[in-house]
Amino acid sequence: MHNLINANQYIKSTEDLDSLKTLMTVFESNIKPDGVRNRAYLKLLWNRKSEKITVADNQVYFQSAKSNVTDGGKARHFAVMDKQILNLKIMKNVINTNVNFIREFSLLKQYKELVLGLHFIRYKANRYGASYSSPDCLHIDDEPLVFVHLLNLSPNAWGGDNLIADIKTKEIKNVIRLEQPFETIILTKDYYHAVTALGAREGVATRDILLFTVEPNETQMEAVA
Numbered sequence: 001m002h003n004l005i006n007a008n009q010y011i012k013s014t015e016d017l018d019s020l021k022t023l024m025t026v027f028e029s030n031i032k033p034d035g036v037r038n039r040a041y042l043k044l045l046w047n048r049k050s051e052k053i054t055v056a057d058n059q060v061y062f063q064s065a066k067s068n069v070t071d072g073g074k075a076r077h078f079a080v081m082d083k084q085i086l087n088l089k090i091m092k093n094v095i096n097t098n099v100n101f102i103r104e105f106s107l108l109k110q111y112k113e114l115v116l117g118l119h120f121i122r123y124k125a126n127r128y129g130a131s132y133s134s135p136d137c138l139h140i141d142d143e144p145l146v147f148v149h150l151l152n153l154s155p156n157a158w159g160g161d162n163l164i165a166d167i168k169t170k171e172i173k174n175v176i177r178l179e180q181p182f183e184t185i186i187l188t189k190d191y192y193h194a195v196t197a198l199g200a201r202e203g204v205a206t207r208d209i210l211l212f213t214v215e216p217n218e219t220q221m222e223a224v225a
């Protein structure tokens with residue numbers, strides 16, 4: 001499939017694997033409950049000309065009501081991820097690889113500054129329970145470009161599968177399961193997508209992802225405190 005990125009684009013060495021372990025430690029100590037998920041967020045700004053990446057002063061996240069009937073139309077305050085995470089080699093790989101893609105992404109080429117949203121999310125379900133993303137049905141994101149990086153999927157997990165559907169008919173065309181760390185799927189407005197709820201065969205199942213969203217600065221609500 002054209003919109004999948006192999007994990008080896010992000011994990012290239014044993015040093016990267018070690019860095020991934022550190023990332024997961026930082027991940028676990030920073031995520032906080034958000035409904036049926038745990039999460040932490042870090043908003044960055046990328047300047048096309050200078051190639052500089054800075055941490056945004058305003059860390060509030062906004063989604064339109066149109067793109068998220070459950071939680072859209074309001075500013076959402078998430079736990080802020082420790083910005084030291086940016087010093088990890090694996091995160092440098094993520095940003096470099098994704099920025100190389102973003103730079104050439106035609107729909108965003110006119111923008112001088114883009115918001116890079118790093119959403120660190122843990123779905124966690126007990127046996128016969130459920131954890132799911134918001135919205136939980138086929139939709140198109142506000143953000144013109146989103147990278148879904150799997151960080152970890154526990155072997156007792158049920159569900160957590162990505163669905164891709166036709167933009168006109170909503171017919172489901174692809175089912176993808178990200179299983180290995182840093183297997184990645186790219187989402188655009190060219191098709192609908194959804195992810196099935198996470199369940200557990202036994203014990204407690206987890207699905208950890210890094211959602212890397214890309215959008216023009218102007219679609220984020222700057223003035224919201």
Ligand SMILES: [Fe+2]
Pocket residue numbers: 139140141193
């Ligand atoms: Fe989405």
